[in-house]
Amino acid sequence: MTATPDVDRALELAPVFKALGDPTRVRLLSVVAAADGGEACVCDLTAPVGLSQPTVSHHLKLLVEAGLLTRTQRGRWAYYAAVPGALDRLAESLRSL
Numbered sequence: 001m002t003a004t005p006d007v008d009r010a011l012e013l014a015p016v017f018k019a020l021g022d023p024t025r026v027r028l029l030s031v032v033a034a035a036d037g038g039e040a041c042v043c044d045l046t047a048p049v050g051l052s053q054p055t056v057s058h059h060l061k062l063l064v065e066a067g068l069l070t071r072t073q074r075g076r077w078a079y080y081a082a083v084p085g086a087l088d089r090l091a092e093s094l095r096s097l
Contacts, residue, residue, distance in 0.1 A: 013093055019066035024049050025059050029068055032080050039072075039081035 020026055031048050032040045045056050060080055063069040068086050072079045 009093065013090070016066045016068065016090060019062050019068065022059070022062075024051065025063055028056065028059055029063055029082065032069060033082040039079045042078045042080065045080075 020029070027049055028045060031045060035044075042053060042057055042060060045060070046053050049056060049059075051059075057078070060069060060071070060078075064071050064080070068083055069080045070083055072081070
């Protein structure tokens with residue numbers, strides 16, 4: 001018999017997976033995670049995905065809200081960094097559901 005997933009935990013995880021349900025957001029997360037110094041300026045993220053700055057900023061906002069990226073404002077530019085261990089915790093949550 002298979003264990004029934006914890007409904008409350010599944011509801012918590014669903015928005016994170018929804019954020020990762022878009023290929024552009026997966027690519028942005030990958031680019032940020034692989035960036036020199038562990039962070040990337042929004043100004044450097046438009047070319048890799050071929051989208052305008054406002055569209056990229058929207059996708060990045062959703063990744064921040066999902067707890068996968070952090071955002072730091074420096075002057076007129078925003079810098080993004082991967083939340084340490086976020087993906088590992090997500091994988092572990094799936095295993096323990």
